[in-house]
Amino acid sequence: MGQIRISAKDLGGLALPNFCPRCFWVRMHCANKLPFQIFPGIFSSIDSYTKKITSVHFARYNRLPLWLSKLGNLGKPVKVPHYSQFRIVDQNTDILLWGMPDEIFQREDGSYFIIDYKTAKFTQTQDRLLPMYEVQLNGYAYIGRRQGFHPISGIGLVYMQPQTDLTQDELDLFLKEDGFLMSFAGHVLSLKLEAEQRIPPLLQKVRSIVDLASPPPGNQDCSDCKLLDQLIQMMKG
Numbered sequence: 046m047g048q049i050r051i052s053a054k055d056l057g058g059l060a061l062p063n064f065c066p067r068c069f070w071v072r073m074h075c076a077n078k079l080p081f082q083i084f085p086g087i088f089s090s091i092d093s094y095t096k097k098i099t100s101v102h103f104a105r106y107n108r109l110p111l112w113l114s115k116l117g118n119l120g121k122p123v124k125v126p127h128y129s130q131f132r133i134v135d136q137n138t139d140i141l142l143w144g145m146p147d148e149i150f151q152r153e154d155g156s157y158f159i160i161d162y163k164t165a166k167f168t169q170t171q172d173r174l175l176p177m178y179e180v181q182l183n184g185y186a187y188i189g190r191r192q193g194f195h196p197i198s199g200i201g202l203v204y205m206q207p208q209t210d211l212t213q214d215e216l217d218l219f220l221k222e223d224g225f226l227m228s229f230a231g232h233v234l235s236l237k238l239e240a241e242q243r244i245p246p247l248l249q250k251v252r253s254i255v256d257l258a259s260p261p262p263g264n265q266d267c268s269d270c271k272l273l274d275q276l277i278q279m280m281k282g
């Protein structure tokens with residue numbers, strides 16, 4: 046295959062314990078357009094609203110919202126390049142790595158801090174996805190450094206956790222004539238910045254899997270491929 050295009054988030058999939066090289070090979074050979082993939086738009090709407098809250102808060106108070114303060118003094122938001130610009134081509138592997146961080150902040154010392162919002166409660170499920178997010182954010186740092194966001198002093202996640210408890214006393218606070226309000230509580234998580242160590246080997250791994258002439262074996266304990274085998278056997282029988 047010629048040049049490979051991959052997002053920092055998809056690159057993060059290679060770091061998950063249940064990563065399947067077979068599924069990955071198929072996805073990459075279908076230009077990442079698999080059937081039955083429906084992603085509800087509500088999460089990107091909430092991410093976009095969170096970014097508006099941060100930016101409007103900074104415009105009004107000249108400081109970031111308090112729930113970001115656990116990451117230290119992040120300074121001011123700077124313009125995040127569109128994903129059509131926030132990309133690099135790795136010359137060793139001819140892989141185009143792209144992405145679009147939710148926020149880039151510039152601290153008073155001139156360094157940059159990159160964050161991504163996740164609309165979710167920080168639970169064990171989210172914890173299991175952490176290896177993917179670590180690579181995603183390090184991928185952004187890898188691209189950012191090569192695009193002039195230098196030095197980068199930190200990366201982190203901000204979980205915007207929907208507050209779903211409700212008592213009768215609170216009801217009137219959230220009721221509107223045409224619907225209701227729901228609040229979100231920020232939970233921040235600083236991640237280890239190790240872009241230069243982690244990203245190049247993963248790009249090499251992508252190239253080595255995608256260049257295989259046929260799909261490699263899948264995960265032994267994945268039930269989906271077993272179901273597919275059963276279906277094929279039924280059709281043959």
Ligand code: SF4
Nearest residue numbers: 065068263264267270
């Ligand atoms: S083993 Fe599972 S994850 Fe791998 S290709 Fe088959 S369905 Fe996909």
